[in-house]
Amino acid sequence: MESQRILIVEDDEGIARLVARRAQEAGCQSATASSVPEALRLLRERDFDLLVIDHSLKDETATSLLDALHEQGIDRPFIITTGNGSEVLAVDFMRRGALDYLVKDADFLDRFGASLARSVKVIQTWRRLNEVESALQQYKVETEAILEAAADGIVTFDHGGRIVTANAAICEMYGFSAENLIGADIGCLFPGEGGIPILPLPGRAGTGDVRKQLRTPREFVAGRSDGRLIDAEVTISEVEGGSKRLYIAVIRDISEKKRIERQMLHDAFHDKLTGLPNRALAMNRINHLLKRRDDQPGCRCAVLLVDLDRFKLVNDSMGHTAGDQLILEVSRRLMSAVRPADTVARLGGDEFAVVIEDVHDLRNAVHLAERIHSALEPEVVVRGTDVKASASIGIALSQEGSGDAEELLRHADIAMYRAKEKGRGRYEVFDIEMHSQTVMMMRIETDLRRAIGSDEIVVFYQPVVDLKKRVVAGYEALVRWMQPGRGMVSPADFIPVAEETGLICALGRQVLHAACRQNRQWMDQFGEPTIISVNLSAYQLQREDVVSMVRDVLRDTGPPTSALKLELTESVFVDYSKGDLQALDELKAMGIGISIDDFGTGYSSFSYLGKLPVEAIKLDRSFISGLPHDKDHVAISTSILALAAAMNLRVIAEGIEHSGQLKFLLDHGCRWAQGYLFGRPVPAPQAEELLFASIDVKL
Numbered sequence: 001m002e003s004q005r006i007l008i009v010e011d012d013e014g015i016a017r018l019v020a021r022r023a024q025e026a027g028c029q030s031a032t033a034s035s036v037p038e039a040l041r042l043l044r045e046r047d048f049d050l051l052v053i054d055h056s057l058k059d060e061t062a063t064s065l066l067d068a069l070h071e072q073g074i075d076r077p078f079i080i081t082t083g084n085g086s087e088v089l090a091v092d093f094m095r096r097g098a099l100d101y102l103v104k105d106a107d108f109l110d111r112f113g114a115s116l117a118r119s120v121k122v123i124q125t126w127r128r129l130n131e132v133e134s135a136l137q138q139y140k141v142e143t144e145a146i147l148e149a150a151a152d153g154i155v156t157f158d159h160g161g162r163i164v165t166a167n168a169a170i171c172e173m174y175g176f177s178a179e180n181l182i183g184a185d186i187g188c189l190f191p192g193e194g195g196i197p198i199l200p201l202p203g204r205a206g207t208g209d210v211r212k213q214l215r216t217p218r219e220f221v222a223g224r225s226d227g228r229l230i231d232a233e234v235t236i237s238e239v240e241g242g243s244k245r246l247y248i249a250v251i252r253d254i255s256e257k258k259r260i261e262r263q264m265l266h267d268a269f270h271d272k273l274t275g276l277p278n279r280a281l282a283m284n285r286i287n288h289l290l291k292r293r294d295d296q297p298g299c300r301c302a303v304l305l306v307d308l309d310r311f312k313l314v315n316d317s318m319g320h321t322a323g324d325q326l327i328l329e330v331s332r333r334l335m336s337a338v339r340p341a342d343t344v345a346r347l348g349g350d351e352f353a354v355v356i357e358d359v360h361d362l363r364n365a366v367h368l369a370e371r372i373h374s375a376l377e378p379e380v381v382v383r384g385t386d387v388k389a390s391a392s393i394g395i396a397l398s399q400e401g402s403g404d405a406e407e408l409l410r411h412a413d414i415a416m417y418r419a420k421e422k423g424r425g426r427y428e429v430f431d432i433e434m435h436s437q438t439v440m441m442m443r444i445e446t447d448l449r450r451a452i453g454s455d456e457i458v459v460f461y462q463p464v465v466d467l468k469k470r471v472v473a474g475y476e477a478l479v480r481w482m483q484p485g486r487g488m489v490s491p492a493d494f495i496p497v498a499e500e501t502g503l504i505c506a507l508g509r510q511v512l513h514a515a516c517r518q519n520r521q522w523m524d525q526f527g528e529p530t531i532i533s534v535n536l537s538a539y540q541l542q543r544e545d546v547v548s549m550v551r552d553v554l555r556d557t558g559p560p561t562s563a564l565k566l567e568l569t570e571s572v573f574v575d576y577s578k579g580d581l582q583a584l585d586e587l588k589a590m591g592i593g594i595s596i597d598d599f600g601t602g603y604s605s606f607s608y609l610g611k612l613p614v615e616a617i618k619l620d621r622s623f624i625s626g627l628p629h630d631k632d633h634v635a636i637s638t639s640i641l642a643l644a645a646a647m648n649l650r651v652i653a654e655g656i657e658h659s660g661q662l663k664f665l666l667d668h669g670c671r672w673a674q675g676y677l678f679g680r681p682v683p684a685p686q687a688e689e690l691l692f693a694s695i696d697v698k699l
Contacts, residue, residue, distance in 0.1 A: 004028045006030040006052060006116075019112060050123060055081065079116075079119060152250050153250070154249070155189070173230070217235045273327060274327060274346050278348075279347045287404060308351075311350035323350075330350075333372075337374075359398075366395065369393045373391070452506050453506070457511070459479060461476070463678055471694065474532060476674065505539065520558040547590075562593075567595045599620060618674075624656060651671075651672065653670050657677055678695060
């Protein structure tokens, strides 16, 4: 088959090359344009089968190009790519005819390859349909000279409906010989229903309006002599000018066209990989059941949202082919767990929906969730490896007065995420409290997005005390949100939201900048810098160039690198041990100290501690709280202090609130401490007062 020609409209040269390379691997030819004018010029000079358009093009957008193409009468299939996904934009471009809408994330090239393959098949299908339609149109204008060689079946019949002539094509189409047809009633070609023919025939239902109806192409199902049915289309016209009134019926076999249409319709409502209904068909099914509930009080339905746990690990470690194999097996097991009347749909990725009708009470849905868990219990062999396919399930039951399919599916989604929060591999039932919490989280996200970058975000400083010298050795910078009309928002309320939504990157950058700027001010005022520790999120390490970000902040604010310490939770260092966080080595090489926060809570990093680029560990407050009486806390704390001393690491004890804890730590060699006993987190002016104050350590 002829290679497809693709125009890549992308102003990022690197991405354009990667997309072009992927297109070449798919057997396509490509050209690249970096702007709208260049793209229009190439389209005037050459013919392209498909456009791959980046949404943001220098000072213009993909919409500008599409509008220009529309004005010039150029119509080409297109795929939209974007750096920032938007459901509104996605819907808008799909309405404009986009074949796909792809976000340029870590999996972009893989998804582009799959999208390109689908798009090429769609283009080939369109061409095939156009060819079929062109052939059908051509048949309509065939002259009488082509009658005998025509591919369409053509018969003539008189006013009484008796067939006069029949060409070879009509005989082959119906499986009749010419002798069988000539002289027979024209009605034998058009099956009727209940004795009534499917279309009015001349001489039997009048003239005038009947003639207009006959000239309009009409589809019907024709029956062959062997009983097989075919899709056909007929056009009947009257032969003018003769002494004997005759009619011509042109019948064409449109079975292939209808097959393609049915396939396209099926593809539009079914998942390509599994063959299951897709989101659109699932939503249609739910809305149908909700309408039946309105028409028949007492009829209820339920939706189970099934999301595989840790599916990304399979894709990342074994490849997308293995992931597809797992999805296929999970689909089969889901189908085996449901009733014939229930609908299993794949919504995308590793997410499925099960739509249950005729639900009497919640127990029906719960029993199904339990059957699904049982069906997923046996391990799946994927490329020779046993894989555990557990799932988190959210259950939503339709209620009187509840909304549409979107709302019911959203409720199931909320319950599913609650199941994941509670440990995965379980089910949760939606209730109104979940909805309230979700609305609250969304409100926090909206307000936080607005607050970041403003003076609502402030930094408090909690002193870290040198117990030997009885002075403040430095501070830990802690973010605080002072919301107008509400006061201080607890970090426990907004930090998880920031990490879940990715806002933690901008928030962390603002805190780091504020802490370094404050340190520079103290250095200018007092002649020497202060050690300030700033927390760094695992999300930041995974999603942004932390080294460049820290370097830029230090350059903008001016304190020496040795005055900055970065604290990361222990789980981050477990990943580091696997070689995933080389950025920590670069930060250490810059002279920035690295500390392990909440040490001892991860249960995994002891064996890797000697390999990590850290200079200090912070003994978690959960081990301090029971000192000096709790035997377990005593054992853990003394072990960590001894381990740190042997490895020449500083230990900072967190959460010290009373002198008994302090005395125990001093007796066991802990030099640095932090907690309410010495001072709570305070704004910069109050922290400044402690810079050169002597700390009264009362034992």
